[in-house]
Amino acid sequence: MKIFDKNNDNVVVVIGSGAGGGTLCHELAERGVDVVCLEAGKHLNWRTDFVNDEWEMFGRTTWLDKRTTSGNWRVAKDFPNLPAWICKTVGGSTYHWAGASLRFQEYEFSVKTTYGDITGANLLDWPLTLSELEPFYDKAENKMGVTRTNGIPGLPGSNNYKVFEAGAKKVGYKNVHTGRMAVNSQPRDGRGACRQLGFCFQGCRTGAKWSTLYSEIPKAIATGHFELRPESHAVQITHNAVGKVDGVLYHDKDGNLHRQSARLVCVAGNAFESPRLLLHSASAKYPDGLANSSGQVGRNYMRHMTGSVYAIFEQPVNMFRGTTMAGICTDEARHEPARGFAGGYELETLSLGLPFMAAFLNPGGWGQKFSELMDSFQNMAGMWLVGEDMPQESNRVTLHPSEKDHYGVPIPHVHFDDHENDTAMRNHAYGRGRAIYEAVGARKVVETPPYPSTHNMGTNRMSASPRDGVVNKWGQAHDIDNLFVSDGSQFTTGGAENPTLTIVALAIRQADHIADEMERGNL
DSSP: OOOOOTTOTTSEEEEOOSHHHHHHHHHHHHTTOOEEEEOSSBOOOTTTTOOSOHHHHHHHHBOOSOOEEESSSHHHHHOTTOSBOOBOBTTGGGTTOOOBOOOOOGGGGOHHHHHOOOTTOOOOOOSSOHHHHHHHHHHHHHHHTOTTSTTOOOOOOOHHHHHHHHHHHHTTOOOEESOOBSBOSSOBTTBOOOOOOSOGGGOOTTSOBOOTTTTHHHHHHHTTSEEEEOSOEEEEEEEOTTSOEEEEEEEOTTSOEEEEEOSEEEEOSHHHHHHHHHHHTOOSSSTTOTTOTTSOTTOSOBOOEEEEEEEEOSSOOOTTSSOSSOOEEOTTOSOOGGGSSSSOEEEEEOOOOHHHHHHHSSTTOOSHHHHHHHHTGGGEEEEEEEEOOOOOTTSEEEEEEEEEOTTSOEEEEEEOOOOHHHHHHHHHHHHHHHHHHHTTTOSEEEEEOOOSBSOOBOTTOBOSSTTTOSBOTTSBBSSOTTEEEOSGGGOSSOOSSOSHHHHHHHHHHHHHHHHHHHHTTOO
8 A cells, every 4th residue: 555655645544435435536546536535443354354243343333432412312312312313433434335326306405595594494405406416426336336326226125114114015115125225136346245244334344335434435445546444533623824634633643743744634533523523623814714704614404204114013024134124105205295294215224233223222211011012123114214404503513612532632522403304304204103113013103312423414504605614516615725625514404315436426426526627737
């Protein structure tokens, strides 16, 4: 692997190696751009370090650095120091994700125009359209090997999916299938086909599920234009006298402080760590933090409307066998205000293993009823509800006023209140999930509250005007032209769809823009 001098001020520094950062690194390196990637987590070997054990892998890969929470969302009560279930490892949360890869719909790029004013919601149209992003969706689907695109067949249906499909069709739904998944249904791109082991959230031991850990990062290394520095925790972005960023301060695994010079910096640390880093990089020139003349850094946090529905049947389902997310129904993913809310949602099959089921089924619950549910685990089927939530300025990530991490950096505080639109959508989705399972004879249906967030978006949002957001349509900071945001925090709104495909498409598009502008001498 190429090693760059820390004083080399011609490199692009990418902070984070997940869906956005890892993809950006590969795409830039393929264009001949020299890239240094600073990743806070360890570089695990997916062939030897992954084990099919939920708790062991949770402890080994999850971002467990302390965070604090507030607001009326259940997560603040149930998991006050774990608002998100994301990863601190090379590959980021592409290690942990289920693989669902869905495109935003056209109207979801212009919800302010479509929905109009919604009290309490800080709605804004994206500064780009579906037609602008479609060529990059094409590239992302091909890169990731998304099923039901590019002639790739869908995955087989597990028992969990078969129960879900039968119920969905009985209640009249039409758009039900095993999903568009970045999980190989046949060998592709040097990776084998899915073996239906059922431990997708613990890391895919066969490499069938796309992850930047073993797809984009090795390809970037092979170009000779890329250096990966794992266990390198960025704590501050520096700038020169005229206000352009010129480097990144970071701690290595032993706690030693280093500085990497940079031609430009791309922040891809997720929707908590990216605004935290920008806010902590405040200076005399930028007293409110980098890229924050609008005051929007950290604001408009979105985590999707979520919840789950589980059903118990007379006979075993064994939902844990097969892919974790084995199918989808998209009929409710539309804007139909007559339902009592704006936007739409997806119903997606979900299987959790016994340890996580015990943790998430009814957090804090115990006693006979809880025990009876757990005793029925083998006979359970499950689904996850995921839909568009409303951006609100008060839902935000801030620097904690007193608590600091072991590097002396204030920890992030996450405040989130459910908007009444989110609550109305969740209640509607619970009802439809219940109807699906009751249509095929469920003897008991259980609605569970949201888990720690896995879809984290919006804290450095895109906007056409610098007064409304943090970055432009390229993810380029309005205030500093050689500073970029390259993760889900740049989302203007969240749509109903799982965000990873869009993050990857935006990263491919951003890489083309950066490389072109560098060649022209504009960056």
